[in-house]
Amino acid sequence: MIRIKNLSKLYQTKKQQVQAVDNVSLNIEQGEIFGVIGYSGAGKSTFVRLINRLEEPTNGSVVIHEKDITKMSTNQLRKKRQKIGMIFQHFNLLWSRTVFDNIAFPLEIAGVSKAERKEKVQELINLVGLTGKENVYPSQLSGGQKQRVGIARALANDPEVLLCDEATSALDPETTDDILDLLVSINKKLNLTVILITHEMHVIQKICHRVAVMENGNVVETGDVLDVFVKPQSKTTKRFVQQLHPLEYEKENLVDFINDKEDSEVVKLHFIGNNAKRAVISEVAKKFDVEINILQGSIAPTQEGAYGTLYVEINGDKNILEETISFLRGTGVEVEVLRHV
Amino acid sequence: MFEQLFPNVVMDDMWQATWETLYMTIFAGIGTFVLGIILGLLLFLTDQGNLWQNRLINFITATIVNVFRAIPFIILILLLFPFTDFLIGTIRGWKAALPALIIGSAPFYARLVEIGLKEVDKGVIEAAKSMGAKGYTIIFKVLLPESMPAIISGITVTLIALISYTAMAGVIGAGGLGDLAYMKGFQRWDFDVVFLCTVFIVVIVFVVQFIGDFLSRVIDKR
Numbered sequence: 200m201i202r203i204k205n206l207s208k209l210y211q212t213k214k215q216q217v218q219a220v221d222n223v224s225l226n227i228e229q230g231e232i233f234g235v236i237g238y239s240g241a242g243k244s245t246f247v248r249l250i251n252r253l254e255e256p257t258n259g260s261v262v263i264h265e266k267d268i269t270k271m272s273t274n275q276l277r278k279k280r281q282k283i284g285m286i287f288q289h290f291n292l293l294w295s296r297t298v299f300d301n302i303a304f305p306l307e308i309a310g311v312s313k314a315e316r317k318e319k320v321q322e323l324i325n326l327v328g329l330t331g332k333e334n335v336y337p338s339q340l341s342g343g344q345k346q347r348v349g350i351a352r353a354l355a356n357d358p359e360v361l362l363c364d365e366a367t368s369a370l371d372p373e374t375t376d377d378i379l380d381l382l383v384s385i386n387k388k389l390n391l392t393v394i395l396i397t398h399e400m401h402v403i404q405k406i407c408h409r410v411a412v413m414e415n416g417n418v419v420e421t422g423d424v425l426d427v428f429v430k431p432q433s434k435t436t437k438r439f440v441q442q443l444h445p446l447e448y449e450k451e452n453l454v455d456f457i458n459d460k461e462d463s464e465v466v467k468l469h470f471i472g473n474n475a476k477r478a479v480i481s482e483v484a485k486k487f488d489v490e491i492n493i494l495q496g497s498i499a500p501t502q503e504g505a506y507g508t509l510y511v512e513i514n515g516d517k518n519i520l521e522e523t524i525s526f527l528r529g530t531g532v533e534v535e536v537l538r539h540v
Numbered sequence: 541m542f543e544q545l546f547p548n549v550v551m552d553d554m555w556q557a558t559w560e561t562l563y564m565t566i567f568a569g570i571g572t573f574v575l576g577i578i579l580g581l582l583l584f585l586t587d588q589g590n591l592w593q594n595r596l597i598n599f600i601t602a603t604i605v606n607v608f609r610a611i612p613f614i615i616l617i618l619l620l621f622p623f624t625d626f627l628i629g630t631i632r633g634w635k636a637a638l639p640a641l642i643i644g645s646a647p648f649y650a651r652l653v654e655i656g657l658k659e660v661d662k663g664v665i666e667a668a669k670s671m672g673a674k675g676y677t678i679i680f681k682v683l684l685p686e687s688m689p690a691i692i693s694g695i696t697v698t699l700i701a702l703i704s705y706t707a708m709a710g711v712i713g714a715g716g717l718g719d720l721a722y723m724k725g726f727q728r729w730d731f732d733v734v735f736l737c738t739v740f741i742v743v744i745v746f747v748v749q750f751i752g753d754f755l756s757r758v759i760d761k762r
Contacts (some may be wrong), residue, residue: 251670280672291667294762295685304681305671336761356671 201227201250201360201392206259208245208416219245221416222259227409232386232393232502234403234424236439237413243396246413247362250394251283252276264359281309284353288365290345292337298324298348299333305355323351327381343374350381354389361385363395367402375399379406383502400443404428404501412436425503429471443499453510456494457537461517465494466524468511469533472504479530480511487523489515510537548730553720558740560634561716564706565744568641569699575646576698577691579605580653581679591665591675605647613644613705617712637714641705649698656690657683689760696752700745707741717741 208220219242227233237243248254250261252268261268263283271279292301302323306316324330327347337345346366353361363382367375383406386393395407403410403424411421412435419433431437457465468479484491491511498507513520527534579601585591586598611619617640624639625631660683668682684691710718717737725733 253666253670277672277674280670283670285667285670287663287667289661289663291661291663293664293682293686295688295759304668307681308668308671308673308677338762352671362670 200229200264201225201394202260202262203227203250204260204262206246206249206261207257208242208249208254209257218416220249220256223413223416223418224259225411225418225421227392227394229392230386230390231408232382232395232406234395234397234407234410235413236397236400236403236410238398238435241413242416243398243413244364245416247364247394247396250360250362251280251285281305281356282359283362284356284358284360285362285364286346286349286353286366288368290337290342290349290369292345292348292352294337297334297336298329298340301337301348302351302355305352309356319355320351323354326354326385327351341374342370343377346370346374346378347381350378350385354385354391357389358391360392360394363393363397365396365398368397368399375402376405382406400439403439404443404499404506406502408502412439423503424501425471425506428501428506429469453494453537456512462520463512463514464520464524465510465512465537466527467535467537468496468509468527469535470498470505470507470509471533472506477530479527479532480509482530483523483526486526487515487519489513489519489523546732546736548724548728548732549736550724553724554736554740557715557717557720557737558744560714561703561706561710561718561741561744564634564637564641564709564714564716565699565703565748568638568645568702568706569695571638571642572645572649572698572702573695575642576649576695577653577684579646579650580657581683583650583654584657584683585679591678605650608643608647609651611644613640614708614712616640616644617709632713634715637706637709637716641702641709644705645698645702648701649694652694652698653687653691656687656694659690660686689756689762692752692756692759696749696756699748699752703741703745703748 203223203225206220206223207218210217210219221242223246235243235246245254249256250268256269259269263279266279268276268279293304296304299320302320303316306319311319324333327350329344329347329351332340332344337348340348367378370378379402382393385391395402397403407424409422410424410427411418412427412433413419414433414435420427420431420436427436428440431440453465480491483489491513494510494512496507496509498505498509513523515523524534524536582601583598583605586594586601608616620640620643621631624636627639628636630636664682664686665678668678673682706714706716707718707721710716710720711722713719717740721734721737725731725737
């Protein structure tokens with residue numbers, strides 16, 4: 200468990216002051232994947248560096264497993280850092296070392312014996328799926344493979360927490376998904392707490408349990424990923440959600456389908472959590488004498504269940520239509536009948 | 541054939557002089573390598589935003605380096621005569637040339653080392669810090685290995701400058717091919733000796749360049 204309290208970072212130059220992180224307080228539970236999202240300049244990179252004191256906080260405290268990082272001496276901090284893994288946007292591997300030696304590096308720092316190092320590194324190489332690449336140099340690897348080395352290296356000393364600084368931002372979408380899957384499987388296998396910084400909502404949606412949205416050094420919104428998705432409060436959060444579900448905001452395009460006829464309705468179905476897995480549409484089609492025409496939609500899985508919207512046109516007798524809609528409401532799906540404004 | 545082309549050349553003298561030049565280059569090279577890396581590290585590490593950030597030490601080191609780089613080598617030798625006499629006990633022979641050679645070329649090499657260190661990815665240093673690495677671990681396991689190609693190509697360039705310095709040192713009594721070319725060649729107007737000395741020096745330079753290029757290519761895994 201990580202308790203962050205009133206954490207602040209003020210950069211002071213001769214000409215100006217920049218409040219990179221402003222009084223941030225968060226609690227992160229053991230074993231959860233916690234996302235921090237924000238646009239560039241929001242202070243999220245500084246924030247993650249305050250957690251292992253790569254940047255010295257101006258104020259506040261970071262308590263990891265009951266130990267206050269901010270009160271530690273340089274020596275204590277070095278020891279503690281061995282238990283805080285970190286991966287980076289640009290991987291930051293040593294090009295002069297092979298994959299094996301890169302992963303062995305943190306073990307060398309921790310003073311692990313050569314024989315133990317060998318065993319541990321091999322185990323990690325297998326864990327991240329790089330078997331056979333031991334003696335290859337990073338320059339010969341693809342971006343995704345490099346990040347796998349980065350992850351293996353970060354896990355070498357069995358960390359209590361893994362910090363990910365834009366870990367997938369330099370990767371293509373497919374590789375991003377592979378790396379995210381790897382992070383989820385490691386999180387489950389080792390019950391490892393992960394703190395993840397990103398500017399991509401997709402990343403949050405795919406693997407995070409909880410999320411904090413940052414803007415101008417402040418956390419403007421925090422909560423379960425699903426809640427934040429369904430009911431974004433701040434403007435920034437809404438923009439991020441929109442990035443993921445552009446359809447939400449394209450209702451106008453449906454105008455042509457909406458009409459005043461009694462035997463036809465355009466309905467917005469909002470799926471949250473486990474409802475999304477039910478075959479609601481086909482149930483309705485079998486049960487009622489209606490025609491269902493899917494107009495547009497998207498459903499995205501998150502760690503806490505699926506989430507999405509579907510726009511459908513339902514044609515049928517007026518009474519049956521009403522029954523259908525109340526049946527839909529009964530399944531737990533949020534239903535909204537669209538009318539002309 | 542050889543005797544007709546080079547009537548005044550005594551091969552024993554040539555080899556003797558070649559060895560002297562090689563000794564000077566090798567020993568001064570080792571000294572330059574060590575001193576240059578120490579100075580280069582000091583320049584880099586004490587610079588703004590780096591591991592041992594320290595304005596004063598950085599300023600002092602940079603000043604020393606700049607001053608010694610500014611002194612023409614031939615004057616540096618003369619300037620260091622008392623120091624050499626004290627250190628080596630003589631001001632003649634190839635050993636006596638070493639202090640001046642090292643002090644003359646180490647500052648130059650230090651700057652090359654510094655440039656190489658600056659090229660090391662800041663992210664890699666940050667990564668090492670995030671793993672809990674100590675200062676000396678970062679120096680010996682990150683900074684130096686990661687800048688090794690620059691360190692090697694830097695010493696190659698420096699060694700070649702050093703060979704030319706040994707010739708200058710030769711003229712004022714250090715021995716070697718420069719000495720031979722000047723004393724036996726130029727002074728007696730035997731230009732075949734001067735020419736052959738030149739050829740020997742050029743060959744040494746080529747060999748050094750070749751080895752340096754080869755090493756830095758093999759070592760570079762980027």
